[in-house]
Amino acid sequence: MSESIIEQLKAAARAKQFLQQFAPDAKKATLEAIAAALVEEEALILHANKIDLDRMDDGDPKKDRLLLNSDRLQALSASVKQIADLADPTDQLLLKKILPNGLEIEKITVPLGVVGVIYESRPNVTIDVAALCIQSGNVCLLRGGSDAQYTNEALLRVIHRVLEAKGIPTDIVQLLPVARKHVSELLEATKYVDIIIPRGSQSLIDFVRENAKVPVIETGAGVCHTYVDKTADLEMAAKIVANAKISRPSVCNSLDTVLVDKEVAPEFLVKLAPYFENASVEVFADPIAYKLLAHQKFSNLVAAEEADFGREFLDLKCSIKTVNGLDEALEHIEKYSSKHSECIVSSHELTIERFLNAVDAAAVYANASTRFTDGGEFGLGAEIGISTQKLHARGPFALEKLVTEKWIVRGNGQIR
Amino acid sequence: MSESIIEQLKAAARAKQFLQQFAPDAKKATLEAIAAALVEEEALILHANKIDLDRMDDGDPKKDRLLLNSDRLQALSASVKQIADLADPTDQLLLKKILPNGLEIEKITVPLGVVGVIYESRPNVTIDVAALCIQSGNVCLLRGGSDAQYTNEALLRVIHRVLEAKGIPTDIVQLLPVARKHVSELLEATKYVDIIIPRGSQSLIDFVRENAKVPVIETGAGVCHTYVDKTADLEMAAKIVANAKISRPSVCNSLDTVLVDKEVAPEFLVKLAPYFENASVEVFADPIAYKLLAHQKFSNLVAAEEADFGREFLDLKCSIKTVNGLDEALEHIEKYSSKHSECIVSSHELTIERFLNAVDAAAVYANASTRFTDGGEFGLGAEIGISTQKLHARGPFALEKLVTEKWIVRGNGQIR
Numbered sequence: 001m002s003e004s005i006i007e008q009l010k011a012a013a014r015a016k017q018f019l020q021q022f023a024p025d026a027k028k029a030t031l032e033a034i035a036a037a038l039v040e041e042e043a044l045i046l047h048a049n050k051i052d053l054d055r056m057d058d059g060d061p062k063k064d065r066l067l068l069n070s071d072r073l074q075a076l077s078a079s080v081k082q083i084a085d086l087a088d089p090t091d092q093l094l095l096k097k098i099l100p101n102g103l104e105i106e107k108i109t110v111p112l113g114v115v116g117v118i119y120e121s122r123p124n125v126t127i128d129v130a131a132l133c134i135q136s137g138n139v140c141l142l143r144g145g146s147d148a149q150y151t152n153e154a155l156l157r158v159i160h161r162v163l164e165a166k167g168i169p170t171d172i173v174q175l176l177p178v179a180r181k182h183v184s185e186l187l188e189a190t191k192y193v194d195i196i197i198p199r200g201s202q203s204l205i206d207f208v209r210e211n212a213k214v215p216v217i218e219t220g221a222g223v224c225h226t227y228v229d230k231t232a233d234l235e236m237a238a239k240i241v242a243n244a245k246i247s248r249p250s251v252c253n254s255l256d257t258v259l260v261d262k263e264v265a266p267e268f269l270v271k272l273a274p275y276f277e278n279a280s281v282e283v284f285a286d287p288i289a290y291k292l293l294a295h296q297k298f299s300n301l302v303a304a305e306e307a308d309f310g311r312e313f314l315d316l317k318c319s320i321k322t323v324n325g326l327d328e329a330l331e332h333i334e335k336y337s338s339k340h341s342e343c344i345v346s347s348h349e350l351t352i353e354r355f356l357n358a359v360d361a362a363a364v365y366a367n368a369s370t371r372f373t374d375g376g377e378f379g380l381g382a383e384i385g386i387s388t389q390k391l392h393a394r395g396p397f398a399l400e401k402l403v404t405e406k407w408i409v410r411g412n413g414q415i416r
Numbered sequence: 417m418s419e420s421i422i423e424q425l426k427a428a429a430r431a432k433q434f435l436q437q438f439a440p441d442a443k444k445a446t447l448e449a450i451a452a453a454l455v456e457e458e459a460l461i462l463h464a465n466k467i468d469l470d471r472m473d474d475g476d477p478k479k480d481r482l483l484l485n486s487d488r489l490q491a492l493s494a495s496v497k498q499i500a501d502l503a504d505p506t507d508q509l510l511l512k513k514i515l516p517n518g519l520e521i522e523k524i525t526v527p528l529g530v531v532g533v534i535y536e537s538r539p540n541v542t543i544d545v546a547a548l549c550i551q552s553g554n555v556c557l558l559r560g561g562s563d564a565q566y567t568n569e570a571l572l573r574v575i576h577r578v579l580e581a582k583g584i585p586t587d588i589v590q591l592l593p594v595a596r597k598h599v600s601e602l603l604e605a606t607k608y609v610d611i612i613i614p615r616g617s618q619s620l621i622d623f624v625r626e627n628a629k630v631p632v633i634e635t636g637a638g639v640c641h642t643y644v645d646k647t648a649d650l651e652m653a654a655k656i657v658a659n660a661k662i663s664r665p666s667v668c669n670s671l672d673t674v675l676v677d678k679e680v681a682p683e684f685l686v687k688l689a690p691y692f693e694n695a696s697v698e699v700f701a702d703p704i705a706y707k708l709l710a711h712q713k714f715s716n717l718v719a720a721e722e723a724d725f726g727r728e729f730l731d732l733k734c735s736i737k738t739v740n741g742l743d744e745a746l747e748h749i750e751k752y753s754s755k756h757s758e759c760i761v762s763s764h765e766l767t768i769e770r771f772l773n774a775v776d777a778a779a780v781y782a783n784a785s786t787r788f789t790d791g792g793e794f795g796l797g798a799e800i801g802i803s804t805q806k807l808h809a810r811g812p813f814a815l816e817k818l819v820t821e822k823w824i825v826r827g828n829g830q831i832r
Contacts, residue, residue, distance in 0.1 A: 013750075020773055097795060103784055105794060112806055113776065194806055215807050236829040243831035334429075356824055357436055360529065368519055368827025377832070378521060378823070379513060390528055390610055390820035391631050391808040404806035407794070408772050411784025413652040415659035416793070 005182050008174055009192035012114045012139045015171035019111060019137045024088040026166075027135055031084035033162045034131065038077040041158045042070060048154035049123070052147060066121045066148055076127045079382055083131040086381045089400045090137050104410040109403040111137035113194035116186050117384070118208060120200035121147040126155050128382045130173045136402035139172050141193065143186060145200075146178040187212040194404075197384055197397075217393060219385025221312045222252035222340030224370045227329040227355065229346035230261040234268045236367065237345040242275035243369040244343070249316050252386055253341050253373040256313050258320045259329045265322045266292055273298050276318070284308035284319040293320075310336035326351055330358050337361060340388050341370035362388055362395040421598050424590055425608035428530045428555045431587035435527060435553045440504040442582075443551055447500035449578045450547065454493040457574045458486060464570035465539070472563060482537045482564055492543045495798050499547040502797045505816045506553050520826040525819040527553035529610035532602050533800070534624060536616035537563045542571050544798045546589045552818035555588050557609065559602060562594040603628040610820075613800055613813075633809060635801025637728045638668035638756035640786045643745040643771065645762035646677040650684045652783065653761040658691035659785040660759070665732050668802055669757050669789040672729050674736045675745045681738045682708055689714050692734070700724035700735040709736075726752030742767055746774050753777060756804050757786035778804055778811040 038045070049068040056063050068076075095107040115138045119125045126142055133140035144152045152175055160170040176182055187196065187208065196216050198208035209216055226244055228237045244255035260268050269292045276283060282300035285293055293301050302308075308319040309332070323329045333342055343365035344355040352366045363373045375383025375396035383398040393401040454461070465484040472479050484492075511523040531554045535541045542558055549556035560568045568591055576586040592598055603612060603624065612632050614624035625632055642660055644653045660671035676684050685708045692699060698716035701709055709717050718724075724735040725748070739745045749758055759781035760771040768782045779789045791799025791812035799814040809817040 016776075017774075099793070099795070103788065107811075110776075215805060217807070233829070239829065239831055247832055352826075356826075358433070360432075360526075361822070363823040363825060365825045366827065368825055368830040369832050371832040372519065372825060372830070373823070377515075379515070389631060391633070394821045395523075395823045405810045406777070407779040407789070407811045409779060409781045409784055409788060410768075410772075411782065413649070413655065414784040414788070415655055416663055416785050416787040 005176055005185050005189075008141070008171075008176060009114075009189055011171040012141060012174060013192055015139050015169045016113055018169050019139065019172060022137055022168075027088065027137070028084045030162065030166055030168065031080050031131055031134055033166070034134075034159055035077045035080040035084065037158045037162050038073055038080065038127070038155075041154075042073055045073060045151070045154045045158065046070075048150040051150040056147060062121045062147060066123065066151065068123060068151065072124075076124055079124070079128060080131045083128075083135050083381055083399065086135060086399050088135065088137075089403050092403075094405065101414050102412065103414050106408045107405055108408060110406045112402055112404050114139045114141065114192060115402065116141040116143065116189075116193045116196040116214065118143045118183060118186070118196065118198050118200075118204065120145040120204065123148050123151045123155060125199055126152050126175075129384065130155075130159055132382060132384065132399050132402060134172070136399055138402055139174075141174050141176055141186065143176040143183060144178070149178055184211065187214060190214050199385055217384075217387060217397060218389050219397060220252075220340070220388035221338050222254070222373075222386065222388070223256050223310055223312050223336060223338040224253060224341045224343075225257045225259055225329075225333050225337065226255055226343040226345065226370065227323075227326075227333070228258065228260040228264065228268055229326065229329075229344060229348065229351055230263040231348040231351065232264065232268075232345040233347055234264060234271050237268060238271035238275060240343070240345055240367070240369050241272055242279070244371055245281060245318050246275065246279045246316070247369070247371055250314050251371075252312075252314075253370050254314070255318060255370060256311060257309055257332075257336070258318060259323050259332055260289070260320065261325060261329075262288065262322045265289060269293055269320075270296065276300075280316060282317045284317065286319075286321045288322040289320040310338075312338070326354060330355070333359055333361075338388055340386060341365065341373040343368070343370050362386065421592055421601050421605075424557070424587075424592060425530075425605055427587040428557060428590060429608055431555050431585045432527075432529060434585050435555065435588060438553055438584075443504065443553070444500045446578065446582055446584065447496050447547055447550055449582070450550075450575055451493045451496040451500065453574045453578050454489055454496065454543070454571075457570075458489055461489065461567070461570045461574065462486075464566040467566040468564055478537045478563060482539065482567065484539060484567065488540075492540055495540070495544060496547045499544075499551050499797055499815065502551060502815050504551065504553075505819050508819075510821065517830050518828065519830050522824045523821055524824060526822045528818055528820050530555045530557060530608060531818065532557040532559065532605075532609045532612040532630065534559045534599060534602070534612065534614050534616075534620065536561045536620065539564050539567045539571060541615055542568050542591075545800065546571075546575055548798060548800065548815050548818060550588070552815055554818055555590075557590050557592055557602065559592040559599060560594070565594055600627065603630060606630050615801055633800075633803060633813060634805050635813060636668075636756070636804035637754050638670070638789075638802065638804070639672050639726055639728045639752060639754040640669060640757045640759075641673045641675055641745075641749050641753065642671055642759040642761065642786065643739075643742075643749070644674065644676040644680065644684055645742065645760060645764065645767055646679040647764040647767065648680065648684075648761040649763055650680060650687050653684060654687035654691060656759070656761055656783070656785050657688055658695075660787055661697060661734050662691065662695045662732070663785070663787055666730050667787075668728075668730075669786050670730070671734060671786060672727060673725055673748075673752070674734060675739050675748055676705070676736065677741060677745075678704065678738045681705060685709055685736075686712065692716075696732060698733045700733065702735075702737045704738040705736040726754075728754070742770060746771070749775055749777075754804055756802060757781065757789040759784070759786050778802065
């Protein structure tokens with residue numbers, strides 16, 4: 001085991017030099033070759049993946065996340081091809097002006113530099129991050145989980161073979177050793193690393209935020225609300241709420257709390273209950289909603305406690321609260337939202353605009369499922385996560401945000 | 417003395433509501449009224465300023481920074497008027513598209529929310545920050561130094577009278593109590609404060625970075641180099657270097673190290689020495705430069721040590737190193753730069769472009785003084801500082817960056 005990752009960090013700094021002259025066409029060709037190699041090298045990759053899977057307990061829920069097969073490799077390859085087709089986010093002219101003194105000022109986008117990513121057992125992160133970093137001209141340092149060590153090493157071998165064949169320094173994509181102590185080294189390497197992105201459980205994200213000296217971009221929890229206004233099309237509202245909760249409960253853009261206007265709560269819950277009943281959703285209801293659902297003999301019904309609001313369930317569970325109109329809904333959201341995705345279902349224009357304007361969140365919706373908060377759905381391509389912070393990137397954190405700005409000033413002797 | 421600033425933080429959250437409907441015209445009128453009031457209320461402000469000045473030791477170097485007089489109030493007023501004339505950075509449409517499923521997606525700019533600023537004795541920060549936050553629709557929480565307490569209170573009184581007269585909640589601009597313990601409260605108030613900006617000494621900035629739980633935007637040190645290429649117009653190079661060092665040595669965009677190609681070092685130093693001699697600049701020279709300057713009988717000459725490179729002097733001091741061409745200059749800059757402002761003086765196009773491309777800094781210059789790195793000079797208006805970080809804002813951190821993004825999604829029942 002290596003004593004330190006310092007040689008890898010130095011190699012990353014050297015590799016940055018190459019990326020300065022990595023032209024858009026060459027990036028695209030490289031990604032297309034990687035996409036092809038992922039399919040061609042299926043045997044090598046699945047062999048390594050099997051070693052990792054065999055080391056894991058059969059009952060471990062991480063096993064499915066770690067698993068690769070032909071279909072999943074095809075999907076990974078397709079994702080790389082999609083990234084190759086996205087516009088190069090670097091060297092974009094953001095501003096250009098000539099000052100009265102003759103100075104020519106430009107602001108352009110440039111790569112961030114060296115991007116460190118710390119993640120857990122999903123091998124798709126290895127590929128997505130490598131592809132996003134190549135397309136945005138960044139060096140990436142990948143620190144995956146030990147569960148996926150053999151799989152990640154095989155994926156890196158595939159990527160490195162492509163880079164070597166093209167005469168590109170393989171150090172632009174590096175896998176870091178899995179030993180715990182190297183994580184701290186990475187988090188403190190301000191001289192070598194420009195940004196760190198944690199991907200995975202809340203405890204991983206918290207650990208990184210607490211310990212990093214390098215700047216961090218956080219992708220946070222989603223406590224998502226849908227407010228059903230008294231003017232809502234209640235059939236539509238029930239479909240939207242059901243989709244937001246049921247289609248994929250384990251992800252951050254899934255619904256956690258339904259707020260419904262008291263005036264329409266009885267009729268709305270009659271329409272919603274069958275969807276939730278069919279999917280075995282457990283409901284934590286406030287007293288009014290409880291009474292209404294109990295009357296319908298709804299199965300998985302619990303009286304909500306304070307802690308059931310502002311709770312990210314990540315499961316087939318959901319809290320329901322009845323409110324007196326928009327103001328109470330806005331107050332509830334202001335108090336409990338994690339500022340990820342929030343929705344109103346309404347047919348009244350002014351109410352909709354007030355909601356969209358007043359709610360402070362990365363994404364605000366009218367009459368659609370919050371499940372759409374996603375880089376792919378928004379047309380940005382693969383994403384590194386959904387940012388709930390306000391600086392640099394908010395919402396889907398995708399290719400376009402893997403850059404920083406640079407001011408370029410050209411003169412002919414100007415002094416101040 | 418108040419026990420806690422929690423009531424002020426809650427008031428800030430309430431005041432945010434008002435700012436949602438604060439129209440561009442109303443912002444402009446408010447700032448113009450504040451600009452007028454700063455001049456009209458000269459007596460009140462200077463009286464309070466005198467109380468602060470009288471509390472300070474005569475020899476204290478902070479005294480000049482704290483001092484207000486008619487001229488300085490006029491300048492402050494003019495600065496507020498300038499900010500009123502800048503384009504409102506909020507509600508800008510960054511992206512709009514309609515997805516195949518009919519969803520209408522917009523990305524717009526919105527205020528950050530509540531901005532906390534921790535600063536030292538300059539009362540102009542109070543006015544600049546308040547004006548920038550009003551124009552960008554942010555609530556600001558000002559925590560100035562205790563030295564300037566009476567002055568800041570008087571400035572706030574002037575601002576609040578204007579706000580009251582216009583029926584605007586005064587809580588959109590708040591002064592926090594000066595007691596130390598409230599700084600920690602502010603730094604940890606993630607529920608109420610969206611961003612904290614420290615302005616002042618390196619130790620203040622370090623303290624904020626180490627202790628803040630709220631996201632911080634840092635304005636950092638400037639270790640600025642100017643490289644004199646062998647093709648440079650040496651007369652121009654001497655003027656640029658002299659200006660970058662001498663015009664205002666105490667600021668972050670002033671020059672710290674001259675790198676000069678060995679081929680032209682003798683001739684260049686002959687041209688530079690008189691400027692530095694006249695201004696009594698102390699030079700820390702590498703062996704070759706030392707020999708050349710000693711030969712010219714340069715007065716303030718010291719043999720450079722390793723620590724004199726990568727050092728931010730903030731004074732009439734400067735290090736000089738002779739190099740073998742562009743590559744050695746780039747290596748030196750990569751090693752010692754704080755990524756603020758870096759310059760090349762050259763008449764060779766390819767050399768210039770290689771330098772501008774290769775150097776990783778917020779601002780890179782060809783043939784002009786690094787002293788231009790400034791929000792006002794770049795046409796952005798008053799700035800909060802120069803950011804040397806890569807996330808969110810890089811270079812002058814001005815009005816345009818006091819915003820975040822918001823995704824707005826309008827549908828008619830779309831589910832995923």
